[in-house]
Amino acid sequence: MAQVLITGMGAISPLGADLPTSFARALEGHCAIGSAPASIAKWLPDILLAPAASEPLPLLDSKHAGLDRASQFALVAAGEALQQAGFPAQPENSRRIGVFVGIGFGGAHTLDGLYDRFQAAVNSNGKRNPAMVHPLSVPRMMANAAAAAISMSHGFKGPSNTYSIACASSAAAIGEAFRAIRDGYLDAAVVVGCEAMLTPGSILAWNALRVMAKPHAADPARSCRPFSLDRSGFVLGEGAAAMVLESAAHASARQQAGLGEVCGYGCSSDAAHLTAPSSAEQVYAMQQALADAGLQASDIQYLNAHGTATQTGDVVETESIRTVFGGSEDSALAISSTKSMHGHLIGASGILEFALAVMAMNSGSLPPTATLETPDPQCDLDFIPLHARHGCTVNAIMSNSFAFGGSNVSLVAKRYAA
Numbered sequence: 001m002a003q004v005l006i007t008g009m010g011a012i013s014p015l016g017a018d019l020p021t022s023f024a025r026a027l028e029g030h031c032a033i034g035s036a037p038a039s040i041a042k043w044l045p046d047i048l049l050a051p052a053a054s055e056p057l058p059l060l061d062s063k064h065a066g067l068d069r070a071s072q073f074a075l076v077a078a079g080e081a082l083q084q085a086g087f088p089a090q091p092e093n094s095r096r097i098g099v100f101v102g103i104g105f106g107g108a109h110t111l112d113g114l115y116d117r118f119q120a121a122v123n124s125n126g127k128r129n130p131a132m133v134h135p136l137s138v139p140r141m142m143a144n145a146a147a148a149a150i151s152m153s154h155g156f157k158g159p160s161n162t163y164s165i166a167c168a169s170s171a172a173a174i175g176e177a178f179r180a181i182r183d184g185y186l187d188a189a190v191v192v193g194c195e196a197m198l199t200p201g202s203i204l205a206w207n208a209l210r211v212m213a214k215p216h217a218a219d220p221a222r223s224c225r226p227f228s229l230d231r232s233g234f235v236l237g238e239g240a241a242a243m244v245l246e247s248a249a250h251a252s253a254r255q256q257a258g259l260g261e262v263c264g265y266g267c268s269s270d271a272a273h274l275t276a277p278s279s280a281e282q283v284y285a286m287q288q289a290l291a292d293a294g295l296q297a298s299d300i301q302y303l304n305a306h307g308t309a310t311q312t313g314d315v316v317e318t319e320s321i322r323t324v325f326g327g328s329e330d331s332a333l334a335i336s337s338t339k340s341m342h343g344h345l346i347g348a349s350g351i352l353e354f355a356l357a358v359m360a361m362n363s364g365s366l367p368p369t370a371t372l373e374t375p376d377p378q379c380d381l382d383f384i385p386l387h388a389r390h391g392c393t394v395n396a397i398m399s400n401s402f403a404f405g406g407s408n409v410s411l412v413a414k415r416y417a418a
Contacts, residue, residue, distance in 0.1 A: 004181045005251050005258035005416055008087065008244035009355045010080025012073055014237045014342045017054035018080055022342070022352075023359040027388040029370035031221040031341050033235050040203050046215055047207060048223050049198050050237030050343030067140060067149060069109040069196035073240035073348075074101065074146035075153060078192050082154065085244035086256055087188075090155040096187040098158035099147045100177040101194065102170030104347035106162075107141020108197035115201065146194050158186055164347065167306070168267075169193060170241070171350025171401035171409035175265035177245050187250040193351035194240035206236060209275070211310055216371075224344075225371040226307035226337035227314050227379035234308040237343030241352040248416075258416040260358045264293030264398075270406030277313055282320035282400070282408050289398065289410040290324075297325045300333060300412070301394040302366055304357040305383070306402045307337025308344055317402065318379045328382050334392070336384040340371045350401035354411055357397040361415065365390045 009019050014032035016022035025032070036047045056072035057065060059079075064072055091097060114133055121128035139145060144162040151160045159180070163172045170193025177189040197203075206212060213233040216223040225231040251258060266288025270278035290297060303325075306317055325331045338356055345352055360366050365388055372385035396414040403409075 001182050002184060002247035002249065004178050004262045005246050005248055006243050006260045006262060006358060007246050007251050007256045007258055008081040008085025009242065009259065009358065010077040010084065011239065011241040011352055011355060012052055012054060012056060012076045013239040013241065013352055014050040014052055019355060023356055026338055026341055026356055026367040027365055029341065029368055029387060031370055033221045033223055033343055035220065036203065040200050043200065044203065044207055047203060048213055048215060048220060048235045050235050051198060052239040066136065068107045068145060070103060070106060070194045071146040071149045073196055074192045074194035075149055077240035077242035078150050078190055081242035081244050082190065086254065087244060093187060094155050094157040096158055097156045098177065098180060098186045098189040099151045099156050099160045100173040100189055100191045101147040102163045102173040102347045102350060103143055103146060103194050104164060104166050104169055105197045105202065106143035106145055108199050108202050110137060110141040112199040112201050146192060150190060150192065156190065165407040166403035166405050167346055167349055168401040168403035168407045168409040169347035169350065171354065171399065171411055172267060174243065174262065174351060174354060174411055175267060175409060178262045178265055181245055181247050188244065188246040190242060190244055191351060192240060192242040193348035195346045195348040196238045197346065198236060198238050203236065213309060222371045224309050224340050226309040226340050226369055227375055227383045228372050229374045229376045231309040231311065231314065233310055234339060235343040237345045239345055240348050241355050243351065243355065258418065260361060260413045261416040262411065262413050264289035264295065264412030266292060266410045268408045272406060275404050277316045277402055278406065279316050279320045279323070282317065282402055283323045285408040285410040286320065286324045286398065289412045293412040293414070295396060295412065300396050300398050301392065302357060302360055302397045303333055303335045304353040304399040305335050305337045306400045307339055307369070309339065314376065315378045317400065318381055321381060328380065334366055334382050334384055334389065336367055336369045338367050340369050350399065350409065354399040357399045358413055361394040361397045361413065364392045364394060366392055
């Protein structure tokens with residue numbers, strides 16, 4: 001079986017227009033959360049959102065202007081990752097290079113635009129035909145639109161697969177790409193998670209679930225408060241993150257250094273409830289990932305938690321982590337939820353958080369749970385409250401993604417020594 005290396009990473013997130021900026025701002029404890037635009041606030045005045053730090057289109061060729069916003073984010077992040085990886089344009093072995101994308105709700109902006117135009121036409125006193133829509137509306141809002149855009153832009157002719165399992169979408173995409181390379185089906189893959197659903201229709205639906213954070217009285221930017229006694233839910237964000245994965249042999253042939261080695265992937269399904277998590281299956285996903293990596297729990301120094309700041313979710317995840325790693329008195333594991341700063345990017349969360357964890361491993365600086373002022377007594381692990389930690393020795397990391405629908409994914413990466 002092949003070793004699978006990360007050779008490039010990229011992101012456009014609420015924290016920054018690229019991955020280094022996103023990581024630096026996470027270490028600062030910057031919370032990129034704010035009020036909703038007027039189109040949403042007029043219906044939901046207290047709703048909070050975490051928009052991307054930059055518009056995607058100015059970072060792209062104008063030919064991509066017609067793509068859905070999620071696909072534009074995906075292209076930006078993939079471009080950064082491919083550039084860092086020194087990946088050639090139109091590679092000769094293109095059939096051995098795949099594209100794996102995770103997304104929760106493809107085409108949200110396209111769909112909202114369709115409804116807006118339809119309503120405007122209905123109310124135009126016959127001046128516009130409500131039945132007339134753009135002929136590319138369906139391709140723009142297909143879940144696999146981002147994967148298709150990346151494949152076509154870079155000439156990758158291997159499998160182009162899209163995973164849509166809510167909050168675990170891009171984590172599963174990483175895991176499946178890892179397996180395809182490890183088991184010899186591919187030499188390399190571009191893995192992307194993207195999401196752009198900060199639209200009136202989407203936010204109204206999310207609000208109905210009663211999982212959205214209430215504004216924090218002292219500072220609305222600090223309203224997403226994972227593992228805190230006063231947590232009230234999560235804040236939706238948007239953006240994308242990307243990784244280039246390669247077999248060690250493929251990277252070596254290109255004389256490309258590895259940023260880390262993906263070495264463990266575990267996944268499970270609760271098979272119980274659409275929104276209520278199961279500790280037993282979260283535990284199984286983490287244990288699978290460790291076994292797949294050939295590591296013990298004590299070999300992991302940092303874990304980026306799913307940590308959404310819901311009442312039940314944070315307690316269940318704490319219980320799950322404690323079961324696998326032991327309590328604070330037994331373990332030196334440091335944990336944080338970076339959602340406290342960048343919000344919940346749904347389909348893009350898994351890969352963004354995994355990328356931040358790899359950056360933490362390589363730098364020895366661990367991002368905080370930036371809003372953790374008064375911990376919930378039931379969340380009694382070391383969740384790196386308020387401030388980043390520097391000068392840490394980190395040889396291996398884990399990242400958790402536990403989704404609505406009961407899909408659980410845990411990923412493990414370790415330092416790579418050529």
